Amino acid sequence: MSTVALTIYVLMWPALVAVVMAVIGRGFLKEWLDARRRGEDLI
């Protein structure tokens, strides 16, 4: 593998981690706000 390919190969994982973090965080926030609006417990 070339240096560029290796660099992308190593750094793509933390980038993907950041995307998953955003997806989970968005889902949690939406449910938290919904629960507050309905006056229910989140869990």
Place this chain on the structure above:
Amino acid sequence: MPGQDVVKLGAVTIGVLLILFYGGTFYISSRIGKREESADGYMTAGNRIGFGISAASMTATWIWASSMYASATSGYTYGISGPIHYGLWGALMILFIYPFGRRIRAVAPEAHTLAEVMYARHGRSSQLMLAGSNVVGSLISLMSNFIAGGVIIALLSPFTFIQGVLIIASGVLLYTLWSGFRASVLTDFVQVMAMLGAVAILVPTIFFAAGFPSAFELGAASLTPEQSNFFSSDAFLKQGAPYIAAVLAYAIGNQTIAQRLFAVREDLIKPTFLTATIGYGAMVIGVGMLGVLALYLGIEPLGGDLNNLVPQMAASYLPTALVALFFVMIIGALSSTADSDLAALSSLVMTDVYGHLVAGRKKANPALMVFVGRATMVLATGAAVAFASLRLNILDLLVFVGALWGALVFPVIASFYWDKVTNRAFTTSVIAALAVFLPVRFGWLPMSGATALVVEVLSVVGIGVVIGLMVFGFLGLRAAKVAALVSMVASAPFVLGFLRDYATLSGSLVAYAVSTLVCLAMSLRSRESFDFSTIKERVGHFDDPVEAALPDGELAAAPDRA
């Protein structure tokens, strides 16, 4: 570079970080604490958790400290494909259980444990076999996480290993004890956000601080041709293949996964499992890349122990503030799994021991159940601390238990789809599989001549079973049969005369094969035709057993099996 000074955090810094971490998680769990916790809430949070929390919890639970260390070890040992052969297959464990999870949830929407469903499907012996294996697995996992905590605290601070184990055990018990599973999943969200955030920051920081990308060119000579090859057969055969064999076994044998399957809202099972698959894979492979970087840099692990690689890379290339972040990431990883293990153990004892074995479902007292669950957590923590002080070889134990779980996979999955599987077929097939697995795994038989050939033929069948089950979950029975046949024919030339030297892999495959063959043979002769719709009546809530178990408010006796 090699020989570089390693950052150590002082006792005060570590103390403050631990107080902030466990104090924070305790505060979060206290916000959802109820004076009188319900039994069903304590075990599954009422079966209606949303996507954000369940995806976070599934990801956090599946990631533990050992998975990060092992992924980095795989990268350091097998080169650039090493982390893939650890993290990808681990992630697929979550993905492959998803279609079975949907079926299990449809059959038993309000269950608490898989063993409980086996009780309704078959009876006592099948239930206790599955529950027993779940308890052993969760205890080993709990002990392993305490050990990982003791090691990281001893490595980065002046505290001793035992002091570290006691701090971690007390911290996890503190925030999990009162609210059980509800506390576990809510704190998982915070912990997984900290872990994901840490990986997103730390891996690129170490990458550039260690002199990459130019270090790829300077260190290329440190790698063997196999380590430089992305399609390394060495990495696949020694790391990836045994893991594929374990994929379904870990998912079926692990109550922490089943518990989340029963807790998430039924319509959210798919996005939850998919997100957790990607989250787990990206995070574990990302941390595993630190092992690849260490290989390029020519770093020798401290004390020759490969488990030191990840902390060593962090302590060598990160400033003190980011070492503290790394410390929080590891503590978050092991705490989230440890609290899940505690919740799993308490559910198993509450449901399968007290709920069905001692009291019976209709007579079970929910308040007493919650007390039993809390007492279980305290006892399990004490036992895990005692075992942790022995510093047993965790990975060996896990591989052993994983193979044991392999004996259960086909009988459990078949029991959810095939009406002809009987309790006798389930029990006999598991015992027969264990009877063959043990001598193969521990080399009690000479692996030569006819014995070796029989083991290898069974291993070929085992490969067919694993591939067949994976395909069956997504594409159905016909495709599964074709896939099983093709995989057996394709693998036979590489297995026969070769696999006898790999006791771990062949033991695991033999367990799959024997349990499948015996279960198939006995079930095909069976005249039983089980009605799956009856499971809903036999498995349900403990807080309001009759109303919750019956459709449309219909009042009828919810049978409890003897």
